[in-house]
Amino acid sequence: MGGNDNATLASEDGDFAFGNQTFNNFTTLEAGRALYSLNSSVTGCFSNGSVPILLAQNDTCSLGFFCPNSSNAQPPQFCPASQVCQGTRYSKGTCDPQGMFEPIVCPAGHFCPLGGKQKLACEQGTYCPLGSYEPIKCANGAICAKESQRQIVTVPLGVMIAFDFILAIIVGVGFAISAMRKRRKRTYTAVINPEGEKDIDADDVELLEKQSHPAAASAPGGDIDEDLTSNPDFKIFMRYIGKLIKTKEVGLSFEFEDLQFEPTPGKRILHGVSGCIESGSMWAVMGGSGAGKSTFVNVLMGKTKHTGGSIKVNGHHKDMSKYKKLIGYVPQDDIVLPELTVRENILHSARVRLPMTWRDKSIQAFVDSLISCIGLSHVQHSLVGDANKPVISGGQRKRVSIGMELAAAPMAIFLDEPTSGLDATGASSIMRLLRAITKLGVTTITIIHQPREQIFNGFDNLLLLGNGSEIYAGPTDFTSEYFGSLGFKFPTRANPADTIMDIITGNGQEYTEDPAWADKPVDKLIEEWRSYAQKPDFSNDLHLFRHSTFHASREDSLQPPKPSRPVSMMSSPEQEQTLLQTMKKRGASWPAQAYYCGKRSITQQVRNRGSFFFEIGVGALAGGIIGLSAFAAKGQLFRGLYKPPFTVLSSAVDYQSVSQVGLLGGMAIGLAASAPAVKVFGEEKLVFNREASSGHSMSAYYVGKMLSVLPRIALSSLHFSVFMGILATPLMSFNQMFAANMLYFYCVYGLASCVGMAVKREDGPLLAVMASLIIGVLGGVAPPLSKVKAWHLEGLWRMSPGVWFTEAYVSQNLLPLDYLYMLDQASKQMGFTLGQYSLDMGILFVIGSVYRVVAYVLLVTVQRKR
Ligand SMILES: Nc1ncnc2c1ncn2[C@@H]1O[C@H](COP(=O)(O)OP(=O)(O)OP(=O)(O)O)[C@@H](O)[C@H]1O
Structure with missing residues (x-):
């Protein structure tokens, strides 16, 4: 100087x-x-x-x-x-x-009152950003020392800690209660009558069976095991089932003729399958791998649309999917929720699918009896787990899957290999239970591989498939005679099911001396059956096996029964009416279903607390990192041109910092939330499909699920906002910042659920992160929205929630400085419109909701395609 x-x-x-x-x-x-x-x-x-x-x-x-x-x-x-x-x-x-x-x-930390002659230090409890003309009162509890240029809000921190504390208590208490429940012994005092009517007298099972279905009294295939009938829970279970299915009045029978399924022209998966399954009969569907068993069952249930032939339900041409509330389907893979206990999985199914008039106590009693019948009482409070982290055994998981369907008291139940993974005793006990409910009039169709002889003999009828065509359809007892007539001799000491499987898979040469079976045996078997089925004493147009006819013939002679002529199984208008009424009653109301699904989802989240807390932690970390990047600016995230006439005094303008905080904040939220969001929504497509195809309300499931993640979203955004707020100290109020962050979390969750629905499960997290980065980049920061406007692409950018989010940040941080800077100039240069915070928030909400609707449509579309 x-x-x-x-x-x-x-x-x-x-x-x-x-x-x-x-x-x-x-x-x-x-x-x-x-x-x-x-x-x-x-x-x-x-x-x-x-x-x-x-x-x-x-x-x-x-x-x-x-x-x-x-x-x-x-x-x-x-x-x-x-x-x-x-x-x-x-x-x-x-x-x-x-x-x-x-x-x-006026320098930061000071204020210069109107007139500009004084420069006063900001008192404790107030703060003064650069260019203040009066001190700004700090929020309650905020840290504001003398000459502060920013406030460090602490109340949200306290609220956050309080929430965390409460959450920890809730989780702890929840676990204590569930542990206590596990220890408490369940006792039955009496059968609770579901609809509050007079309790049913404790009839014995036999009487009930006889009353329930005319065919049941004389059903073949071995009586229900004594172990089962001596179980008091079995009696309770049977009474409930008997009351529920009302098969005294009407059941479900199926007639199908010349069923075809060709997904693409020339690709015949199912061909010329005809038959009739009477209500209250127990069928086994057998065949080699790829023979078309699952396809047949799916076609019969209406899950797959057949491309030829016809199906009648109770003698009427009807869309099978209309009966889904009365049908149970146990898929080949165990589609159960791993985070729930055995009991919770079954109870949820019962609550959603049983009549809405049932009291919860009755549902619980029914479920308890069912759990006892399927031999899971000792593990009922154990988590189901999955292949990565098994808790119960594979066989037990299979029983849970069966229990979930039995809990719905279906009138017809389709099971895809229900005994796979079960030991011999477990398989027999499940089949005995199925046999028992069949006796009540429930139609049972089971795809089965290599059953034990005892199980095999428990089936009334067999449908054998090979190369998608019928090889045999008729009484189980008649198979050896039928195949005998073709030149096959069943070894006396071998399991007939094994012999049959060998024959129908083309490996039956060892059972015959006829060299004709050496070449294309499966095709020949199909041909033989066709000509057999066309014999006049069999059927003119439809081969039908009436239970009653079968039993009559069994009683009359020692000869095994043969297929007989068809008898109409058409239900009367009164029976149809009963069926309709039963269907109408079935299923919890929509709000109840949404509640159960939401509650279940919250339980899942609590059980998955590791990822729940991890997500919240990542949110806090992301907020902290973004806050740290802006920490040095001491809350001064914007500097513009001074208002005239002092414009020439303007020094370095800073239009970047605030929008960058918005951009980085959006990206950080995207990174923190998209992968967990995919996990929450995308990993349950199979469960959703299973439940939707059994009549659960798809929208109730979805709404319940969506609502259940709101606390998660709120907590994550609270942690994100608190750390970001403390470090970045933006001028916008904490509440405004929290609302913007939360709505952006809401959008990211919605977007991630769309991605999760649209792509394969394993690709979901990565693609969701990418999608959220893209919407972040389309935030109007780089390239600036003003440039985007010049390219006439603003409409495209405005479709991204990133723009609205950044705009809200920019707007709320700039507006308090309106008296000082030329904000219209800044707004023009940046491209953002200021002063429309409510609109920004509203649109964020709309975009997040649109994402959810799209995700729902995708989910439903995928489900319908299956
Ligand atoms: N929609 C479809 N489009 C194309 N091919 C299909 C379709 N559905 C089934 N298939 C094919 O049809 C064949 C029969 O399938 P299906 O699942 O019915 O056999 P399966 O008898 O149940 O076999 P497994 O015992 O091995 O489960 C398989 O080769 C399968 O790939």
Whole structure:
């Protein structure tokens, strides 16, 4: 510094005299500058030769500025800066003032009241960002020391900690209660009558069976095991089932003729399958791998649309999917929820599918009896687990899967290999239970591989398939005679099921001496059956096996029964009416289903607490990192051009920081939330499909699921916002920031669920993260929205929630500075519209909701295609 270096007129309080004037509150440095200019002409500018520019005609100091020396005689003025000063000014925003009458923006931590003659320190409990004209009161509990330029809000931190604490207590108490429940022994005092009618007397099972179905009294295939009948739970279970299915009045029978399924022309998966399955009969479907068994069952259930032939239900051509509330389907793979216990899985199915008039106590009693019957009482409170983390055994999981269908008391049940994974005893006990409910009139169709002899003999009828065509359809007892007539001899000491499987898979040469079976045996078997089925004593057009006919013939002679002529199984209008009424009653109401699904989903989240807390932790970390990146700015995330007439005083503008905080915040939320969101929504497609195809309300499931993740979204965004708020200290209020973050979380969850529905499970998390990064990039920061507008692509960008999110951030951080800066200029340059926070929030909500609707449509479309 040159000039009069020895002279110092600065007093202790910072005032100094210059000529005949005294100047207030100048720093020593500024005083030095002033002294430097003593040698210059009295222009008021510190730089030699500078010609000042008047900023006002009189002593007018704009809001947020400090104009200590100006007067009406010497109005505020701007002195062109020296080159060095200009550089410093643009880069750092310092080097004020350039002249003694030049206003400076009121420094951070201070405020300069109206008039600009005073620069006062911000008191404790208030804060003053750069250019303040009055102190801003800090929020309750915020940290605001003297001369603070920002506030550090602490109440949200306290709220967050309180929530975490409460959550920990809830989880802890929940686990304690469930552990207590596990220890408590269940006792039956009496059978609870489901609909509050007079309790049913404790009839014995036999009587009930006889009453329930005319065919049941004489059903073949071995009586129900004594172990089972001596179980008191079995009696309770049978009474409930008997009451539920009302098969005294009507059951479900199926007639199908010349069924075809060709997914693409020429690809015959099912061909010419005809038959009749009477209500209350127990059928086994057998065949080699790829013979078309599952396809047949799916076609019969209406899950797969047949491309030829016809199906009748109770003698009427009807869409099978209409009966889904009365049908149970146990898939080949165990589609159960691993985070739930055995009992919870079965109870959920019962609650959703049993009549809405049932009291919950009755449902629970029914479920308990069922669990006992399927031999799972000892593990009923164990989590089911999955292949990665098994808790119960594979066989037990299979029984859960069966139990979930039996819990719905179906009138017809289709089972795809229900005994796979079960040991011999477990398989027999399940088959005995199925046999028992069949006796009540439930139609049972089971795909089975290699059954034990005892199980095999338990089936009334067999449908044997090979290459998608029928090889045999008729009484189980008649198979050896039928195949005997073709030249096959069943070994006496071998399991007939094994012999049959060998024959129908083309490996039956060892049972025959006829060399004709050496070449294309399966095709020949199909041909033989066709010609057999066309015999006049069999059927003219439909081969039908009436239970009653079968039993009559069994009683009359020791000869095994043979297929007989068809008998119409058409239900009467009254029976159809009964069926309709039963269907109408079945299933919990929509709100109840949504509630059960939501509750179940919350239980899943609590059980998956590792990923739940991890997600929240990642949210906190992401907020912390973004906050840290903005920490050094001390809350000053924007600097614009000063309002006229002080515009020329503007130093380095900063249009980037605030929008970048928005951009980074959006991206961080995308990274933190998309993968967990896919997990929550995308991993249950199979469960959804299973439940939807058994009559659960798809929308109730979805709404329940959506609502159940709202607390998760709120908690994640709370943690994100708290850490971001504490470190970045933006000018926008915490509540506004929290709302914006939460709605963006809401959008990311919605987007991730769309991705989860549309792609394969394993690809879901990665693609969801990518999708959320894309919407973040389309946030209007880089490229700036103003440029996007120039490209006429704003519409595209506006489809991304990122733009609305960033706009909300920009808007709420800029608006408090409206008195100081030319915000319209900044808004034009950035491309964002200011002052429409509510609209931004509304649109974020709409976009998030649209994503959810799209995800739902995708889910339903995929389900319908199956
Ligand atoms: N929609 C479809 N499109 C094309 N091919 C299909 C379709 N459905 C089934 N198939 C094919 O039809 C054949 C029979 O399948 P299906 O699942 O019915 O056999 P399966 O007898 O149940 O076999 P497994 O005992 O091995 O389960 C298989 O080769 C299968 O790939």
